Amino acid sequence: MSEKKWRTAISTHIGHEAYVRGYNLTDLVGRISFPEAIYLVLKGELPTEKEAKMLDAIFVSVIEHSIAPPSVIAARAVASGGNSLNVGVGAGVLAFGEAHGGALEGSMKFFQENADKDPKEVAKWAVENKIRIPGYGHRYYKEYDPRTKRMMDMAKEIGFYGKYCDFALKLEDAIAELKGKRLILNVDGAIAAIASEMGFDWRLGKGFFIIGRVPGLVAHVYEELTTEKPFAKRLDEEKEVEYLGPEPRELPER
Ligand SMILES: CC(C)(COP(=O)(O)OP(=O)(O)OC[C@H]1O[C@@H](n2cnc3c(N)ncnc32)[C@H](O)[C@@H]1OP(=O)(O)O)[C@@H](O)C(=O)NCCC(=O)NCCS
DSSP: OOOOOOOSEEEETTTTEEETTTTTHHHHTTSSOOHHHHHHHHSSSOOOOOHHHHHHHHHTTSSSOOOHHHHHHHHHHHHTTOOOHHHHHHHHHTTTTTTTTTHHHHHHHHHHHTTSSSSHHHHHHHHHOOOOOOBBBBBBOOOOOHHHHHHHHHHHHHTTOSHHHHHHHHHHHHHHHSSSOOOOOHHHHHHHHHHTTTTGGGHHHHHHHHHHHHHHHHHHHHHHHHSSSSTTTTHHHHHOOOSSSSSOOOOOEE
């Protein structure tokens, strides 16, 4: 290994030309799609047509999901404080966590470590030990997550429905059988299973959500900055806040 302090296999400059994973950047422009370019930077090789189609579907499936999630609230609230687009979008990205987008990483790790086991045994272990399995459950969807169904249908159509997808859905059934109620495989779980089929390392999990959702955050922050007044995201304390502290009281003599 070289003695140089900074090392990368992703890109380099030769003279005035930039090379990404060995390909001249100007050759890539106009010849490959954005999802293909993302696959190239993440994996180091150009995707097949099927891989590009699957990755494209993954990004589209997470691009936006209403004004309600914590990341959009954070992004718009920070922008409404008088900050620029990048600050608002950055705040939104910081709101991604285990319960919102970040589940992808844990879910990929879980599938990559458990998919060779019997789903019924894994379900029994998870229920008995009250394990919160990343990629399962949803605040609103209780019967099924429509995005999961679409992603699984696409995985079948394109040819990425293998052992991870099969395990993920069998685990959902096994948990339902044990608990008597369905804990749905959410879109993060579906993407985690499909990304595992595509050979991605679980440590890239959160990256899929970041790459896919940032356009939605940019749109929200832009909308906030151009259509709302600064400070518009102040709460109406009377309507929206329940105060739980002590009644006003005298400061004791000190
Ligand atoms: C997303 C999430 C926060 C939704 O929560 P919720 O619908 O409000 O569910 P609750 O936290 O009220 O839990 C309801 C019940 O389901 C169980 N449960 C919820 N998610 C579970 C999971 N992923 N694994 C195991 N059990 C889970 C809870 O333990 C609880 O069980 P109980 O009724 O026996 O006490 C929750 O399901 C979760 O943390 N999932 C894992 C993270 C994840 O995948 N996030 C991405 C969402 S797109």
